[in-house]
Amino acid sequence: MNNDVIVEVRGLTKEFPGVKALKGVDFDIKRGSVHCVVGENGAGKSTFIKILTGAHRRTGGSLKYNGKDFDPKSIREAMDNGISVLYQELNVVDDLTTEENLTLGKENTKWGFIRKSEGLNKTMDIIRSLDDSIELDMPVDQLSVAQKQVIEIAKALSTDCSVLVMDEPTASLSEDEVRRLFLTVKKLKEQGITIVFISHKLSEIFEIGDYVTVFRDGEMIGTKSVPEIAGYDDAAGCPDTFDDATVAEACTELVRMMIGKVIVQEYVPSTSDYSTKLLEVKNVNNRRLKNINFELYKGEILGFYGLVGAGKTEVGRVLYGIDDYEGEISVNGKKAEYKNVIGALDAGLAMVPEERRVDGIFGQLSIRANIPLMRMDSVMNSGLISRIKENRLADKFMNMMSVAAKDREQAVAFLSGGNQQKVVIAKCLNRDADIIMLDEPTRGVDVGAKEEIHEIIRDLANEGKSIIVFSSELPEITNLCDRIVLMHDGNVGEIMKNQKDVDVDHIMSVVAGG
Numbered sequence: 001m002n003n004d005v006i007v008e009v010r011g012l013t014k015e016f017p018g019v020k021a022l023k024g025v026d027f028d029i030k031r032g033s034v035h036c037v038v039g040e041n042g043a044g045k046s047t048f049i050k051i052l053t054g055a056h057r058r059t060g061g062s063l064k065y066n067g068k069d070f071d072p073k074s075i076r077e078a079m080d081n082g083i084s085v086l087y088q089e090l091n092v093v094d095d096l097t098t099e100e101n102l103t104l105g106k107e108n109t110k111w112g113f114i115r116k117s118e119g120l121n122k123t124m125d126i127i128r129s130l131d132d133s134i135e136l137d138m139p140v141d142q143l144s145v146a147q148k149q150v151i152e153i154a155k156a157l158s159t160d161c162s163v164l165v166m167d168e169p170t171a172s173l174s175e176d177e178v179r180r181l182f183l184t185v186k187k188l189k190e191q192g193i194t195i196v197f198i199s200h201k202l203s204e205i206f207e208i209g210d211y212v213t214v215f216r217d218g219e220m221i222g223t224k225s226v227p228e229i230a231g232y233d234d235a236a237g238c239p240d241t242f243d244d245a246t247v248a249e250a251c252t253e254l255v256r257m258m259i260g261k262v263i264v265q266e267y268v269p270s271t272s273d274y275s276t277k278l279l280e281v282k283n284v285n286n287r288r289l290k291n292i293n294f295e296l297y298k299g300e301i302l303g304f305y306g307l308v309g310a311g312k313t314e315v316g317r318v319l320y321g322i323d324d325y326e327g328e329i330s331v332n333g334k335k336a337e338y339k340n341v342i343g344a345l346d347a348g349l350a351m352v353p354e355e356r357r358v359d360g361i362f363g364q365l366s367i368r369a370n371i372p373l374m375r376m377d378s379v380m381n382s383g384l385i386s387r388i389k390e391n392r393l394a395d396k397f398m399n400m401m402s403v404a405a406k407d408r409e410q411a412v413a414f415l416s417g418g419n420q421q422k423v424v425i426a427k428c429l430n431r432d433a434d435i436i437m438l439d440e441p442t443r444g445v446d447v448g449a450k451e452e453i454h455e456i457i458r459d460l461a462n463e464g465k466s467i468i469v470f471s472s473e474l475p476e477i478t479n480l481c482d483r484i485v486l487m488h489d490g491n492v493g494e495i496m497k498n499q500k501d502v503d504v505d506h507i508m509s510v511v512a513g514g
């Protein structure tokens with residue numbers, strides 16, 4: 001046995017009914033390294049992770065852990081052997097407090113009272129080291145996505161683990177939080193813990209990765225060391241940090257391995273009609289928002305950018321009738337009186353929510369059944385649901401969005417993360433609303449699909465739809481939006497026009513409160 005290798009994967013296969021998710025994958029994971037796995041949506045990354053962590057059983061090939069055959073039958077069994085996982089979809093229970101979430105399933109009771117255990121204190125220490133604003137008695141539904149994720153990370157770290165698997169941990173974190181997570185990853189590495197790290201943000205690999213494995217369509221395309229992919233012959237001559245140009249070039253190489261072609265993203269000015277105002281927001285205030293003013297025009301893509309917690313999602317919630325506010329909102333020249341989502345939909349708005357698992361989809365239903373949900377009359381025939389219309393609609397959107405699935409009958413819960421997001425967007429587009437709001441539209445979506453989704457959004461704007469994009473990814477905003485609303489701490493800091501070579505330093509200083 002090679003003692004350097006902690007996990008050895010040979011000819012690993014996984015077949016789901018009708019889908020070969022892994023088709024004979026070979027690679028090694030070195031002990032104490034940060035090993036990244038990248039690939040398009042549906043390439044098989046999460047499937048590999050699930051086999052390693054006991055959530056799925058392999059259908060063929062072999063997996064060795066510490067030199068011995070390893071075939072965990074449950075997540076528990078993998079954890080007991082030192083392999084813990086932080087899943088792509090968050091697993092916290094919203095109705096409970098932070099403390100209750102941490103003790104769920106391992107309540108330590110005495111005389112009928114739940115006791116605080118040492119384990120809980122240890123987990124709380126980890127939480128505080130990641131985010132000191134989280135308190136034990138906070139109901140989890142008041143925490144941001146990022147904070148919920150911190151709880152999940154701490155839960156995974158609190159068991160004694162030698163391999164920690166992270167499936168897209170940074171997808172919903174702000175830059176600042178990503179920094180903190182990476183510091184944690186580095187600390188764990190120093191303690192000898194092996195990290196398996198999945199991300200669609202390829203540049204992250206060059207900050208924390210030691211190795212990267214590329215999957216494409218269930219196959220392993222290549223495994224390389226990070227210095228090697230960055231163009232260094234040996235690790236000895238390789239710097240600790242890479243400059244932007246090196247990272248950009250190395251990412252291009254990775255994309256080529258992932259999808260076999262190169263993608264260029266840049267801002268294409270749209271043909272917005274600045275004479276037709278579709279939405280006007282005047283002096284809007286609430287618990288989180290302070291005096292918000294902006295306008296949205298026909299055919300325009302308006303971007304909201306700010307760090308996590310700046311108030312982007314809150315603007316969306318007010319517009320969508322979810323939260324109360326003072327001030328005035330007019331849609332199409334009419335004062336908006338609606339107080340709920342149904343009213344907002346009737347007024348001509350539709351939204352793709354930030355957290356798809358909660359607000360976006362019915363996982364147990366098929367793709368076909370999910371897509372018409374925001375506009376049932378699109379599939380009705382004389383008062384009954386027409387299967388023919390449903391099928392036609394599903395085919396149209398699955399084609400348009402390149403949804404990778406067995407067929408339209410596949411339950412959405414069994415799609416890969418990025419493909420679930422495409423179904424959420426399809427469902428919203430089918431609403432055919434005049435104003436389409438998308439909150440973090442390409443979270444968890446691979447680089448190729450991201451560009452496809454951006455292209456779809458541009459087409460919609462060119463057809464005369466008005467679009468609002470809320471995003472914490474600056475490249476998404478600067479590649480896509482015609483005007484950019486910069487938010488800081490519940491305020492609009494500035495509204496600027498986009499252009500090629502937009503001043504990124506200026507944007508960063510405004511959203512940081514400068």
Ligand SMILES: Nc1ncnc2c1ncn2[C@@H]1O[C@H](COP(=O)(O)OP(=O)(O)OP(=O)(O)O)[C@@H](O)[C@H]1O
Nearest residue numbers: 016021041042043044045046047414415416417418
């Ligand atoms: N439980 C399941 N039942 C049936 N098919 C599944 C199941 N889980 C995954 N698949 C299929 O296996 C393939 C690989 O999915 P997987 O989730 O591993 O992709 P991924 O690389 O993690 O993608 P993403 O980047 O979108 O998260 C996909 O075609 C997916 O639809």
Ligand SMILES: [Mg+2]
Nearest residue numbers: 046088416417
């Ligand atoms: Mg996945």
